[in-house]
Amino acid sequence: MKVLAFAEQRENKFKKSSLEAVQAARRLADSLGGTVVALVAGSGVEVIAAELGPYGANQVIAVDQPDLARYSSTACAKVIATVAEQQGAEIVVLSASQMGKDVAPRVAEKLKAGLAADCVALTMEDQVLVATRPVFAGKALLDVSITTPVKVYTLRPNVFTATPGSGVAAVEKISVALGAEDFGSVVIDAKVATGRPDVTEADMIVSGGRGMKGPEHFALVEQLADVLGAAVGASRAVVDAGWRPHSEQVGQTGKTVSPMLYIACGISGAVQHLAGMSSSRFIVAINKDKDAPIFQMADYGIVGDVFEVLPELTAQLKQALGR
């Protein structure tokens, strides 16, 4: 039995979520009695392929060719499906990153496979592989099983572990023939902000809501975020008011996040916001309204004025962390 893990890379660097996918594939292979084949696709990627060994790949296939320098969902899907078929993989695992979610449906359809998207757990129950998916932005969990012979799973970033071990993988470079018809849509440019991490990938998030009273006061949120190396998040109210970009919105109509630490500043905790961040490992709430629903969810709460508490917290953390 083979499990194929697609390891996404950007600029010839593996994303952490790709390593999580490889390690999750390893655990599946261990419980089902199989091997892990990892796949990396791109141009000039052969040199990084061996990095997947320590995360549990037995073998890494590098599809390294110039026409894959720019991402195309159709071409990428063809590469993954071709390798899955060549290897006779019964399970294909990808990260539910923006690339993974873009390519997985095409891979599933090519393999006539069922697809469980954005899984937060994969467990064996009476010989059946059960995937757990948050639905309604995490207000409920749905356990599903895929009934087709080939099964495709995408895994929510930041939920599965990626701890390197001592494994070593054999690397094999192959090519997959692609024609103009495989490049129906192609990325022609990418702009990724350097600096703060994205809310979906961050280990820590500092989020601000209406209680920040105006866009100019988000400097307080940003300062705390920067001391922690955290992402900046926002509630729907402040995004709708135009104070913050929608890419920072956490909640049912924004991002669903699962960091180690979520600090909610001046956020009361509307149902749709709580849904998006309730799977955070530790939650801190700072709000002056003691009845705010966010305190029901918070591990640690300070009922106080964000304008006093935030600068103090930033100062003390700066000292504690030596930054």
Place this chain on the structure above:
Amino acid sequence: MKVAVCINHVPDTETKVKVGPDGLAIDKTGVNFMLSPYDEFAVEEGLRIREKFRGEVVAISLGPESHKETLRKALAMGADRAVLLKDEGVRDSCGVAAGLADELKSLAPDVILFGKQSIDYDDGQVGTLVAEMLGLPSVSVVVKMDIQDGKVVCDREIEGGHETVETKLPAVFTAQKGLNDPRYPSLKGIMAAKTKPIEEKAALPAAVRVAAIRMRKPAAKNPGRIIGTDKSAVAELVRLLHEEAKVI
């Protein structure tokens, strides 16, 4: 230009989800339904494309009779006509996509729009599945879209930034918040929607690829601790984060 917008009828964001008696889906008692928010951006983009290039906007939804409510909303916003692909059963995302793809094949639109995900099951996969089933290119999570001479240049959201994607029509696009500001239906639009046609037909049956085993509520979080009422609590918070939570 013929534009198809595929939309879904979902519980509103304020819904407190309860698991229904079958243990597989939510209890719909007392739940308000609405046009899925991301689908609203898709409808708006469709209307803007029609305003620029002329043609028609067809709203399509797959589901039970109640989806007509959401189709009426799209008609009130300005869609020309609507198609309800009737289905009372439960489908996985491949099943929904198969039903929609079957209808879209005969409709043959130039532009097919979806919301980037439906806020009930949060799969975010149906639009791209439809594209694959129809052999069309696609761009997902689109925040900017510019059509010129059959060529389309889009910005799509990625982690920490955007990428610019070029494609050709016909193609499938899934809309992310930020693509546009959806209009509110005008009173005139609401009145007009009452007489616009909603064609009903049975959705193409589809095989199940993903079966639900159970729906459940996430484990409740232990109620938290209030550790203070002003900035003097900060030292204790930092200690707890370091020693108890061990996150710093």
